[in-house]
Amino acid sequence: MRSFVRYILFVFVATVVMGCEYDFDLKGTHEAPMLVVDCMVNQGYGNGRNTLVCVSIYGTVPVGDYVPSSSKTEGTQVPVLDELEVSATVNGEEITLTRFEAPVGSDEAFPKDFFTAVIEDLTEGDVVEVHASAKGYPDAIGRTVAPGAVEVVSAEVSKDSILSVKINDNPATRDYYGVVLKREFEMHREISPEEGGGTELVTGDYLDLLGLEIGNGLRTSIQPRLFSQLGFLSLAFSDNLVFFDDLSIKEQDNTFKAVVLELKGACYSGDYQLSVYKLSPEAYKFMRALYEINTGSMMAGISAVSYTYSGISGGFGAVGAYRKKDMVLPINY
Numbered sequence: 001m002r003s004f005v006r007y008i009l010f011v012f013v014a015t016v017v018m019g020c021e022y023d024f025d026l027k028g029t030h031e032a033p034m035l036v037v038d039c040m041v042n043q044g045y046g047n048g049r050n051t052l053v054c055v056s057i058y059g060t061v062p063v064g065d066y067v068p069s070s071s072k073t074e075g076t077q078v079p080v081l082d083e084l085e086v087s088a089t090v091n092g093e094e095i096t097l098t099r100f101e102a103p104v105g106s107d108e109a110f111p112k113d114f115f116t117a118v119i120e121d122l123t124e125g126d127v128v129e130v131h132a133s134a135k136g137y138p139d140a141i142g143r144t145v146a147p148g149a150v151e152v153v154s155a156e157v158s159k160d161s162i163l164s165v166k167i168n169d170n171p172a173t174r175d176y177y178g179v180v181l182k183r184e185f186e187m188h189r190e191i192s193p194e195e196g197g198g199t200e201l202v203t204g205d206y207l208d209l210l211g212l213e214i215g216n217g218l219r220t221s222i223q224p225r226l227f228s229q230l231g232f233l234s235l236a237f238s239d240n241l242v243f244f245d246d247l248s249i250k251e252q253d254n255t256f257k258a259v260v261l262e263l264k265g266a267c268y269s270g271d272y273q274l275s276v277y278k279l280s281p282e283a284y285k286f287m288r289a290l291y292e293i294n295t296g297s298m299m300a301g302i303s304a305v306s307y308t309y310s311g312i313s314g315g316f317g318a319v320g321a322y323r324k325k326d327m328v329l330p331i332n333y
Contacts, residue, residue, distance in 0.1 A: 033060045033079065034315045035140040039088075039130045040283070041321035043122050043146060051122045053088060055097065057081060057113040057132050060316065081134040086115055088130045095119050122321075124148035130319050140315030142282075150177065150278035150325050153254075157181075157272050159333040161260040163209065165276060169246045169254045176284035178243040178277035178322070179256055181207050187266040205273065208261040209242045243279065243287055272329035282311040283320025 036058040045052035059079035088095050097115040122128070126146040133139045151168035158164070163181055182205040189202050242258060249256050262268055279287075289309035311318040 037317040039319040043323040053117040055115040083135040122146040138314045142312040142319035144280045144282045144319045147278045166255040175246045176279040180275040182273040184270045185266040185268045209258040274327045280321040285309045286318035
């Protein structure tokens with residue numbers, strides 16, 4: 001009997017994995033377009049006494065209206081937002097946003113819809129709201145609450161390349177953090193014969209981080225360049241950000257630990273540069289969803305679960321905030 005059951009299960013799995021493919025029209029995919037609002041609020045910007053508010057606005061193209069490019073058609077283009085109006089408030093009081101124009105020679109529509117404001121630094125609990133409207137789109141509204149300062153009790157990189165960051169976390173609240181570690185390096189890169197051959201000197205400050213144990217919310221090697229440029233992430237973080245919630249470090253005495261990975265063939269020098277972030281819930285959840293989408297794997301022909309998050313009423317995207325603490329970690333070995 002057991003052998004028969006195993007045979008049935010084998011046939012079922014084989015049928016799923018080796019199933020046929022066919023094309024069909026998606027129904028209900030011609031909904032009205034909506035606005036995408038990406039806003040990051042950088043507390044403690046510049047001299048530490050200001051806050052930088054960055055807002056990017058995009059328009060969606062419903063799946064049913066998308067036309068791919070071909071030799072006979074140009075396909076669907078990035079929508080231009082007519083009669084676009086964007087405003088932001090802090091605790092109900094409007095702040096002045098400056099609109100950036102597209103760079104010379106740019107064919108992209110979205111850089112025209114990029115706004116910033118530099119205001120006095122926020123305090124914990126301040127509420128930031130962003131409102132956006134455009135012709136043919138429903139109004140979009142998002143909000144976030146400014147997080148408090150991140151409190152680092154101790155931080156070090158051990159001789160065996162383990163980064164440890166102990167955080168003074170409030171057990172009564174659900175909190176979200178991020179870590180970036182850098183160190184100066186230089187290395188010689190081989191140039192291909194097609195490019196002329198030889199070598200060139202490459203410099204930078206990149207380090208990668210891998211979690212010792214992948215806990216709830218702990219992710220590795222977040223790369224903002226995978227996401228929208230001039231959007232939610234690219235102005236805020238380096239490309240080796242690891243972000244996590246406080247549940248991930250609770251069982252480790254509120255200490256984040258990760259393996260420090262250097263680039264192969266690079267020569268590193270100087271001290272470590274550490275940045276520790278405290279994130280608003282909206283920033284963490286949106287980043288987590290983007291990460292899951294961009295790193296979702298395909299196994300046995302079955303798609304992974306699609307993670308989505310939007311903190312925008314009437315649209316998509318998120319309004320999020322963070323505060324950062326920069327530290328120098330001397331090498332003591």
